[in-house]
Amino acid sequence: MSVSTSVSATGTAAGSEQQLAEFDRTTSRWGRATMLAGLAISMAGPLYLIFFTGLDISAGQLWTAFAAVAAVFAIIWIVEPVTYFPILGPAAMYQAFMIGNISSKLLPSALVAQNRIGAQPGTRRGDFAAVAAICGAAAIHLLSLTVFVGILGTWLISMIPPQIIDVARLYILPSVMGAVIVQSILTIKQPRITLIAVAMAVLVQFVLLPLAPGIAFLTTGIAVIATIAVSWLARDRKAATAAAAK
Structure with a gap:
């Protein structure tokens, strides 16, 4: 009886793993396809204006505009995926x-x-x-x-x-962001990481920014990257080793 139960449980677990693997493959395949389709659709309007309407926009102007946008938002292109994925x-x-x-x-x-x-x-x-x-x-x-x-x-x-x-x-917007932060703290339940994140945010906002006002657009990225780095250095190595051994 116990042997048959064990075999049945093993078969169920294997079936579940196969279903989860199929779910990952399906979401990755269709996710990439829909993201590429969205990119193509979003680029269709600007490309039409450039090539078919006679606006006379030079490549230099395009790269200048891109550089202006990237100077403000480039750090977000890295920070958002790293922050949201976990x-x-x-x-x-x-x-x-x-x-x-x-x-x-x-x-x-x-x-x-x-x-x-x-x-x-x-x-x-x-x-x-x-x-x-x-x-x-x-x-x-x-x-x-x-x-x-x-x-x-x-x-x-x-x-x-x-x-x-x-x-x-x-x-x-500030109230929504505050609610997100509180919800994240309550969900993750990591006091050490929370204290590090608060300390990094305070240092960047009230120490670094007054000393270098020109980095105002980079403060979010600096705070996130500093929090990740300090949290990794201050991690509980014994707990991480024990979790890896399981």
């Missing part, structure tokens, strides 16, 4: 970068879903929770856009007092 996982990363509004909408949704079912980020369960949460967030977003923008549109905005709109512009 929480979202590979499948949800494809969704997130295709949909957008990651830090203000999709990441909070994933964190709340993971916390609600007790799933740790970086695990299979956490990855599936992130995928489901992003699907739900995108569906609600489309529904709300249809109702409040497509149907009601400017009428609703005209009914809101300007003072409320000004308050929303000032405080909604």
Whole structure:
């Protein structure tokens, strides 16, 4: 009886691993395809303007514009994937970068879903929770856009007092970001990393930035990279060795 039970459990585990491997292959294949399709569609408009409308835009102007954008956002191209991947996982990363509004909408949704079912980020369960949460967030977003923008549109905005709109512009994004940070701290439950992240943010914001105001656009990347480096150096080597031995 025990032998048959063990064989059955082994077969079930092997079947589950095969299904998970197939899930990874499918999401990677379609994820790459949809991302490339999105890139092609987003580039179609600018390329049409350059080659078919006679705007007379030179290559030098294009590279100058690209350099201006890269000077501001290039660090984000590295920081965002490194920061989001441990929480979202590979499948949800494809969704997130295709949909957008990651830090203000999709990441909070994933964190709340993971916390609600007790799933740790970086695990299979956490990855599936992130995928489901992003699907739900995108569906609600489309529904709300249809109702409040497509149907009601400017009428609703005209009914809101300007003072409320000004308050929303000032405080909604910081409140969302604050909620994301608190949710991340509660979900990950790593006091040492939390203290390091807070210390790095304080040092960059109140020490480094006043000394070098020209790096204002790089402060987020500097804080994230410094937190990663210091956290790795201050890691619990005994715990890491024990976990690797299991």
